[in-house]
Amino acid sequence: MVQNHVFRIYDLVFRLPPHAQSVNFELRRDNHIEYLTKSLKQLGPSFTVLDANRPWLCYWIIHSIALLGDCLDDKLEYGIVDFLQRCQDPNGGYGGGPGQMPHLATTYAAVNALITVGGQRSLSSIDRKKLYAFLLRMKDASGGFRMHDGGEVDVRACYTAISVASVLNILDDRLIQSVGDYILSCQTHEGGIAGEPGSEAHGGYTFCGLAAMVLINEVNRLDLPGLININYYDSIILGGRLDWHYVRSRKQIWRYCISFKLYSVGAASPNYRLALGCELAIFYVIELGGIQARVECGFQGRTNKLVDGCYSFWQGGVAAIIQRLHLLVNEQLGLPNTFKYDCGTESDNDSSDSGGEPYSDGEASPENDIRQPMQEGKSNASAAIGVNDDGYKFIKGPIGMTPLFNSMALQQYILLCSQGLSKGKSNLLWSSDY
DSSP states (O other): OHHHHHHHHHHHHHTSOHHHHHHHTSOOHHHHHHHHHHHHHOOOGGGGGGGGGHHHHHHHHHHHHHHTTOOOOHHHHHHHHHHHHHHBOTTSSBBSSTTOOBOHHHHHHHHHHHHHHOSHHHHHTSOHHHHHHHHHHHBOTTSSEESSTTOOEEHHHHHHHHHHHHHTTOOOHHHHTTHHHHHHHTBOTTSSBBSSTTSOBOHHHHHHHHHHHHHTTOGGGSOHHHHTTOOOHHHHHTTOOOOSSSOOOHHHHHHHHHHTTOOOTTTSOHHHHHHHHHHHHHHTTTTTSTTBOTTTOSBBSSTTOOBOTTHHHHHHHHHHHHHTTHHHHHHHHTOOTTOOOOOOOHHHHTTTOOSSOSSSSOOOOTTTOTTSOOOTTOSOHHHHHHHHHHHHHHHHSOOOSOOSSOHHHHHHHIIIIISOOSTTOOOOSSOOOO
16 A cells, blocks of 8 residues: 555656656755744644653754754743753653653653753753763663663663763763673574564664664674675675665666676676675665665665655664775675775765864853763773764764665655645645654
8 A cells, every 4th residue: 555655656746847846856944844843832632642752752853953954942942951851850861751750762862852952051951970870770681771660671772871871971881881792682684683682673773783883882793794684795696685674686786787887707806796796785785675665765664564754764874874884894794995985085974064063052061061071980981982982983984885775766755755745735644743
């Protein structure tokens, strides 16, 4: 049903004349900002079911407004900081609303919302010492984290805990201990990462696991070729299976090899053909099958599941991380690291960066500045700072690999199928969401 509906949308749009098509491929920025800003002031009664997710609503809305290049007025900012302060538990962490149990997911949302708002009042409202104590309480003997007192242990909890600790500069050896072991135990035979050991690989958990391993500097322990399923020469060049995130089509791999004139049975050595094949497989990894659906062009969260707009982030985020791991991928494959695409310089990728400061305005006082290392409660402060610095440098590092999926096709899916057609023509199967 979903695939047929999406196909009808594409068929309708591409039958239009070019000038009419272009209207439907525009991001309706003003409409989105109006929708988001209005929702910060008042939500309808149907949202009562999300009472335990109110920091998430703040984060989704505020972050979206920031991505759209807009900002909040002072009154809204003041109200957001005041509300999130009331969600902060006296013993550390943030609950889903005032007086609710602190939870790692809503702690992640609240902290990131406050950082997005920025300014001294917002940043200094975060009690880092108590939050650190909360994170330690959530630490499980398995190496993972619990989402809340007595709650489930999973990869999502690992990522939210490590991410919050990293961005607040309170990440230390006590928090990191055995996290990598737990995440490693969740990588499945498919190559992706499950929520917990023995479960099915999932796009959201794969992002969480991969990102957490980057933040703790243990990403080299993951089977990265398995995650992107670059198996062996025969699998890549001769049409074997490249299951989880990526390629399954012999014909398309072969066609692209020929069209790029990178493969010649007679001219190239086996090792060179292997390197070329791997690079091609990585380049077309999602576009040709696996998780980017062939008809819809959006992402699936799991094998043989329906596409979903949210996986544009989860799966797209995985691809963005892997693009910066090309040297490590080659090393695990036993390939020379001299063979890679020229994908531009670091400055090309950071043209919108204003100079490295992570906050848009205002400065926190030194004792409350989340960029300053917290000395108390650390077993190794210098090591913790190094972890955080490496994580930040990783994000700012150069991209050594061409895009891993068809980004234009994904934009097509988002703009036409998630945003909806122009002139009030609703083509959505679902209502708008934050």
